[in-house]
Amino acid sequence: MSKSANDYTTANPALVEISHLVKHFELGRGQRVHAVDDVSLSIYPNEVVGLVGESGSGKSTLGKTVVGLHDKTAGQVTFNGTQLPARYGGDDFRAMASKMQMIFQDPYSSLNPRMTVGEIVSEGLRLRQDLTPAVVQEKVAHWLRLVGLSPDHQSRYPHEFSGGQRQRIGIARALILEPEFVVCDEPISALDVSVQAQVVNLLGDLTKELGLTLLFIAHDLSMVRYISDRMAVMYLGCLVEVGTSAQVFFDPKHPYTETLIASNPEADPEHERQRPSTTIQGEIPSPINVPAGCRFANRCPKAMSHCSTQTPLLKPIAGEGDQRLVACHLYT
Amino acid sequence: MTHSTDNSAGSTVGAPITGEQPTPRQPLLRVDDLHVDFQTYGGVVQAVRGVSFEVAAGQTLAIVGESGCGKSVTVQSLMGLIPMPPGRIHKGTATLRGHDILASKFVGGQDIRGREISMIFQDPMTSLNPTMTIGRQIAETLEVHRGYSQSQAFNRAVELLEMSKIPEAAKRAKQYPFEFSGGMLQRAMIAMAIACEPAILVADEPTTALDVTIQAQILDLLGDLQQETGMAIILITHDLGVVARMADDVMVMYAGEVVERGSVDDIFYRSGHPYTQGLRLAMPSNKRAEDGGAEQTLLAIDGSPPDLFNPPTGCAYHPRCPHAMNVCAQQAPAQYGLGSTSASNQGLSHQAACWLHHELCAAQKDQP
Numbered sequence: 001m002s003k004s005a006n007d008y009t010t011a012n013p014a015l016v017e018i019s020h021l022v023k024h025f026e027l028g029r030g031q032r033v034h035a036v037d038d039v040s041l042s043i044y045p046n047e048v049v050g051l052v053g054e055s056g057s058g059k060s061t062l063g064k065t066v067v068g069l070h071d072k073t074a075g076q077v078t079f080n081g082t083q084l085p086a087r088y089g090g091d092d093f094r095a096m097a098s099k100m101q102m103i104f105q106d107p108y109s110s111l112n113p114r115m116t117v118g119e120i121v122s123e124g125l126r127l128r129q130d131l132t133p134a135v136v137q138e139k140v141a142h143w144l145r146l147v148g149l150s151p152d153h154q155s156r157y158p159h160e161f162s163g164g165q166r167q168r169i170g171i172a173r174a175l176i177l178e179p180e181f182v183v184c185d186e187p188i189s190a191l192d193v194s195v196q197a198q199v200v201n202l203l204g205d206l207t208k209e210l211g212l213t214l215l216f217i218a219h220d221l222s223m224v225r226y227i228s229d230r231m232a233v234m235y236l237g238c239l240v241e242v243g244t245s246a247q248v249f250f251d252p253k254h255p256y257t258e259t260l261i262a263s264n265p266e267a268d269p270e271h272e273r274q275r276p277s278t279t280i281q282g283e284i285p286s287p288i289n290v291p292a293g294c295r296f297a298n299r300c301p302k303a304m305s306h307c308s309t310q311t312p313l314l315k316p317i318a319g320e321g322d323q324r325l326v327a328c329h330l331y332t
Numbered sequence: 333m334t335h336s337t338d339n340s341a342g343s344t345v346g347a348p349i350t351g352e353q354p355t356p357r358q359p360l361l362r363v364d365d366l367h368v369d370f371q372t373y374g375g376v377v378q379a380v381r382g383v384s385f386e387v388a389a390g391q392t393l394a395i396v397g398e399s400g401c402g403k404s405v406t407v408q409s410l411m412g413l414i415p416m417p418p419g420r421i422h423k424g425t426a427t428l429r430g431h432d433i434l435a436s437k438f439v440g441g442q443d444i445r446g447r448e449i450s451m452i453f454q455d456p457m458t459s460l461n462p463t464m465t466i467g468r469q470i471a472e473t474l475e476v477h478r479g480y481s482q483s484q485a486f487n488r489a490v491e492l493l494e495m496s497k498i499p500e501a502a503k504r505a506k507q508y509p510f511e512f513s514g515g516m517l518q519r520a521m522i523a524m525a526i527a528c529e530p531a532i533l534v535a536d537e538p539t540t541a542l543d544v545t546i547q548a549q550i551l552d553l554l555g556d557l558q559q560e561t562g563m564a565i566i567l568i569t570h571d572l573g574v575v576a577r578m579a580d581d582v583m584v585m586y587a588g589e590v591v592e593r594g595s596v597d598d599i600f601y602r603s604g605h606p607y608t609q610g611l612r613l614a615m616p617s618n619k620r621a622e623d624g625g626a627e628q629t630l631l632a633i634d635g636s637p638p639d640l641f642n643p644p645t646g647c648a649y650h651p652r653c654p655h656a657m658n659v660c661a662q663q664a665p666a667q668y669g670l671g672s673t674s675a676s677n678q679g680l681s682h683q684a685a686c687w688l689h690h691e692l693c694a695a696q697k698d699q700p
Contacts, residue, residue: 054545054546193614194632195632198632222616263547264573264618265573267576283516
């Protein structure tokens with residue numbers, strides 16, 4: 001997707017404003033999973049924000065909490081200036097469904113096997129009482145064509161489709177209500193390389209045509225850099241770095257981002273031969289017992305003594321504008 | 333890790349080159365025209381259709397392809413892991429050091445599996461026995477193949493865990509799989525696989541279930557162990573980044589057939605098959621604009637992989653191929669040699685199965 005064609009600007013008011021969002025899961029016996037801890041992020045109209053991080057970093061939980069699939073433990077999310085409820089009821093879902101939608105990771109388990117494709121795609125339109133069955137039928141056919149399927153596929157069941165085709169059905173289902181904001185939770189991870197490109201290009205085209213705003217969650221750094229205007233990096237429930245995709249990918253500031261990008265194998269043997277060995281030791285700690293101070297301190301090659309006691313805040317880097325944020329004591 | 337194109341850790345590449353003839357590598361494993369199919373209620377699935385390759389000691393061969401292309405079935409049939417029936421190896425040979433491993437997995441009463449060839453799997457969580465400690469599981473291999481006593485085997489297991497860079501190996505050996513994280517389990521799997529110092533390690537998508545920083549650790553570990561032991565690695569993956577990082581030779585499979593093979597540089601820089609080129613263009617390249625990289629649009633390969641109940645006639649890729657000609661739908665192309673220009677003449681010779689390399693086609697390209 002060509003980035004210059006997206007005329008988003010961070011000067012506009014944010015479409016989705018996430019502020020100090022917290023999501024903890026109680027495990028009983030006083031234990032809790034700190035899945036999302038104090039995350040603030042502004043998403044502006046018509047931009048694609050990529051969210052990357054390792055498994056267990058809380059990126060999917062963040063996405064689901066933003067669209068209301070999880071209750072919020074603390075903090076708030078505003079959409080177009082309106083504050084969204086901490087806990088969604090049926091009415092809230094009905095009200096928000098035509099504004100925010102979600103595309104899920106697994107195209108196999110996210111479609112009801114007992115419903116036909118027509119039923120799956122048209123389900124959201126039940127909210128629109130004013131539509132006659134003929135109009136619904138027409139809309140479903142239109143959307144199936146838009147995502148590259150045939151209107152004849154309506155009467156078939158999900159098992160008759162390949163992974164890439166199912167993901168297209170998931171996209172049609174999410175977009176038929178013409179939402180403004182869509183959370184894509186690893187929409188391409190389960191697909192083969194050649195099919196990933198098909199789905200990414202489709203999402204890119206639709207985003208441009210419909211003026212969508214996306215929160216694109218994935219762990220494939222190259223793909224996220226390709227599709228996103230801005231990128232946010234998450235580690236153990238916290239955002240550690242935010243910037244434009246080029247800034248974050250080519251000029252990472254946080255030691256964790258540096259490691260993540262250095263670990264990403266490039267499809268270029270010459271490049272790989274010249275790669276310095278940059279692996280870090282250790283693994284992401286348990287989100288149940290989060291370390292004090294900076295959560296990356298125990299694995300960080302640049303850790304200083306106060307890193308394990310003081311928590312760094314996500315702050316603008318001096319001289320790089322107010323949209324280039326990093327949470328690291330090296331920059332304070 | 334250090335890349336190992338010039339890795340001479342094997343015993344086979346040390347011979348001096350005499351005259352103009354490059355010394356051919358002594359292949360450790362040679363597979364010729366392997367055909368595997370499965371008899372199912374729906375019909376016969378032709379999973380592997382004429383696969384040939386060879387692997388030399390100390391080298392890494394990557395087998396690349398999308399799901400269902402037959403890459404896992406190829407190695408599983410070599411390991412005797414295909415359930416028969418419904419599976420059937422109906423044609424082909426595979427020789428390991430001159431011994432036909434398709435006919436018998438036993439040499440001198442010893443199973444070659446675990447001893448000569450061992451395997452690590454994609455999902456370490458489900459490939460280990462949850463009711464045995466990690467140390468016991470590794471020790472078992474040594475008791476069976478090497479006749480070690482229980483305590484000897486356990487001590488060796490701890491050493492192997494240390495070689496796989498598991499911290500506090502003695503303590504970890506007494507723990508059960510559920511106490512390990514995904515990355516640590518894959519290290520334990522590797523320790524188990526190298527327990528009997530196999531000549532060949534087959535790694536079937538070893539890092540697909542892991543995060544990128546853990547993937548880098550595991551790939552480094554595999555590279556280090558290969559340097560230390562001189563074993564050959566057959567790496568099955570769909571990730572071209574992992575291929576670029578690890579492989580000496582690459583074999584690209586599509587619909588049960590080898591569409592292209594050659595050294596890693598041949599495949600990435602001088603690719604001769606539209607499918608290989610399509611795979612490369614379907615991935616974003618991360619070159620900065622100032623390093624000559626342009627923000628290209630991803631070129632998706634249209635359509636989806638073929639149905640192996642009924643593979644297309646001719647070249648299996650022709651329904652998706654942007655260069656398809658009439659002949660492609662009629663007749664399967666032969667393997668055309670593309671003359672490896674890589675410095676080392678050790679690797680697989682560069683071949684592609686595509687009509688574009690037929691002399692008539694090549695001649696036409698020169699005309700205006």
